[in-house]
Amino acid sequence: MSSGILKFACASAALLFSSEAQALDWNKVTGKDVVLFYPAQMSWEMLLTQSDHSGAGKFREGKNCAGCHEGEEKASGKLLVNDKSTEPTPIAGKPGFVMANVRTAHDGERIYVRVEVDPGQQPDVGMDKDFASKLAVMIDDGKVPEATRAGCWATCHDNLTRMPSGGAGETQKYLSRSRVSLSRKGGAEIKPAADLDKIRAEGGYLEYWQARLNPGKAAVAVDGTILERRAENAAPAVSVEAAENGTKWTVIFSRKMTAGGLHKDFAAGKTYTIGISLHAGHAAQRFHYVSLEKTLSIDSGKADFVAARH
Numbered sequence: 001m002s003s004g005i006l007k008f009a010c011a012s013a014a015l016l017f018s019s020e021a022q023a024l025d026w027n028k029v030t031g032k033d034v035v036l037f038y039p040a041q042m043s044w045e046m047l048l049t050q051s052d053h054s055g056a057g058k059f060r061e062g063k064n065c066a067g068c069h070e071g072e073e074k075a076s077g078k079l080l081v082n083d084k085s086t087e088p089t090p091i092a093g094k095p096g097f098v099m100a101n102v103r104t105a106h107d108g109e110r111i112y113v114r115v116e117v118d119p120g121q122q123p124d125v126g127m128d129k130d131f132a133s134k135l136a137v138m139i140d141d142g143k144v145p146e147a148t149r150a151g152c153w154a155t156c157h158d159n160l161t162r163m164p165s166g167g168a169g170e171t172q173k174y175l176s177r178s179r180v181s182l183s184r185k186g187g188a189e190i191k192p193a194a195d196l197d198k199i200r201a202e203g204g205y206l207e208y209w210q211a212r213l214n215p216g217k218a219a220v221a222v223d224g225t226i227l228e229r230r231a232e233n234a235a236p237a238v239s240v241e242a243a244e245n246g247t248k249w250t251v252i253f254s255r256k257m258t259a260g261g262l263h264k265d266f267a268a269g270k271t272y273t274i275g276i277s278l279h280a281g282h283a284a285q286r287f288h289y290v291s292l293e294k295t296l297s298i299d300s301g302k303a304d305f306v307a308a309r310h
Contacts, residue, residue: 151293
């Protein structure tokens with residue numbers, strides 16, 4: 001790359017970040033590398049079934065996913081991306097994992113989650129015609145214990161679209177508590193609206209943020225909740241800024257620490273669970289990369305990420 005092109009790329013990247021994001025000196029924020037790996041058709045129900053998952057017994061006894069599988073993500077992704085027992089429609093040339101670097105901070109008013117990720121040369125599967133990549137963060141504040149223990153897998157069920165029991169329907173991510181009953185094939189019958197309203201009032205849902213990305217264009221910010229389905233907010237409280245450098249993206253999510261509505265409050269002394277996912281190469285639905293469950297605390301703590309004030 002010539003020096004002129006490099007200078008232009010750097011200037012263009014800088015313009016995509018707001019004054020608030022630039023005010024934070026990210027060089028003073030410690031980052032942590034996170035493996036995002038391909039999960040194939042591994043579902044919540046599979047985690048609980050001994051004949052499908054050798055660790056099901058340990059999981060039922062209280063062991064978290066990361067407790068058994070942290071450090072195995074790269075090997076798991078390489079296996080699952082081509083293993084026809086769990087991936088009946090493998091994508092030729094798709095890497096089994098990608099690396100992300102995550103940094104978190106706050107300024108007293110807003111919380112920031114900065115993710116650097118390089119998906120490399122991904123095969124273009126053409127599933128999502130509108131966006132080349134989608135980066136997402138899923139958040140729990142302790143009100144959804146299955147997310148605390150299994151991260152994104154709390155929402156991944158056997159009857160989702162393009163999962164083994166999905167059929168021809170369009171079933172989105174959901175939490176088990178939203179269903180009347182659950183079998184090895186997931187849960188079909190949704191609880192009455194009054195029951196769902198009670199669960200929401202008690203905070204028993206997940207919040208998610210998403211950055212929808214296309215090279216050369218501004219990121220599109222999306223946020224919402226997951227209970228009986230993924231529900232996107234009409235006006236997102238989260239802001240997203242993104243810059244690209246070759247195949248690498250730097251994405252900064254920011255949101256008021258107390259945003260009201262169905263947004264989770266961020267406060268010192270609390271520990272949160274976050275999961276990170278990435279769709280790359282115009283992928284959609286289950287054809288993504290995910291992290292194991294990670295922890296986030298505000299100002300101090302022993303979490304994977306500590307969002308200190310800057």
